[in-house]
Amino acid sequence: MILLSFDTEEFDVPREHGVDYDTLKEGMEVSRYGTNRILDCLKECGVKGTFFCTTNFATHAPEVMKRIMDEGHEVAAHGCDHWDxxxxxxxxxxxILEQLTGRQIKGYRQPRMFKVDLKEQARRGYLYNASLNPAFIPGRYMHLTTPRTWFMKEGVMQIPASVSPWLRIPMFWLxxxxxxxxxxxxxxxRIIxxxxxxxxxxxxxEFYPLGEHPELRMPFIIRNHAGQGMYDRLKAVILDLKARxxxxxxxxxxxERHI
Structure with a gap:
């Protein structure tokens, strides 16, 4: 099975690079635009995904949340304020997400994939946790000894992001x-x-034209192919996997299939 997920949050990356940036105004405009582009791509390709939403995003973009649900995608939790x-x-x-969506929220991903209290997740009835990138990424993760594939812990399924066998090359957005x-x-x-x-x-x-906004101070590795380029790349990967x-x-x- 191919699991596509999208961390649907207020855009706060400029703040990591010293930019004075209003995440709930300017950042939400970027995130609304990008989420709609993702939804366009998934609809064009005829596939479903999982949207890990902060409550900030869900509260400030009800029309986008409605589209996510109307088009058959899953809503999962991604904390409240992504920056804090x-x-x-x-x-x-x-x-909050259950109140806003009227749906049972079954999964959680911690912002920036930081550690999360698994016992608390189990107590609150989460089915799965997706807060682990089992790779080494300088300045962010050092998880080379954790399992590469799904496993159970504290009664909750842990679903790490995919990395390649042996070398553990991360296959995430970057x-x-x-x-x-x-x-x-x-x-x-190879991973499949x-x-x-x-x-x-x-x-x-990532689906917003970051290259047209030097004021955001995005590093090249982030703005590279951002906007239409990422739309085209994601579409190409999806269609390749569908063809297989x-x-x-x-x-x-x-x-639910594996537990």
Missing amino acids: PKPEDVVNSKK SLHNFPLWLYKTLCH RHDGYFNTYFHPW GEEFGTYSEFA
Whole structure:
């Protein structure tokens, strides 16, 4: 199964680069635009995904949330304020999203894939946790000894982002920005043969033309292929996997099939 996910949050990356930036005004405009472009791509390709939403995003973009649900995608929790995550967000984000959507929220991803209280997730009835990138990324992650594939812990399914066998090359958003497309596809195929599934994640702001906005101070590796380029690249990967007969599904569907 192919698991596509999107960390649907207020755009706050400029703040990491010293820009005085209003995430709930300017950042939400970027995120609304990008989420709609993602939805356009998924609709064009005829596949479903999982949208990990902060409560900030869900509260400030009800029309986009409606589109996510109307088009058959899963909504999962991604904390409350992406810039300032708190331990209680595991509880509060689930509660708020369920009130806003009228749906049961079954999964959680911590902002920036930081550590999360798994016992609290189990107490709150989460089916799965998707807060792990089992790779080494300087300044962010050092998870080379954690499992590469899904496993159970504290009664909650842990679904790490896919990395290649042996070398643990991360196959997340930054890789699709910067790897040659043939290499990204080749590594996808290898992971599917080895693991039986493929799991990756992106953000709405990647589908916004960041290269046209030098004031945001985005590093080249982030703005490379941003906007239409990422739309075209994601579409190419999806269509390649569909042509190979791969099944696309949501995280809940994957978890319920394997638990």
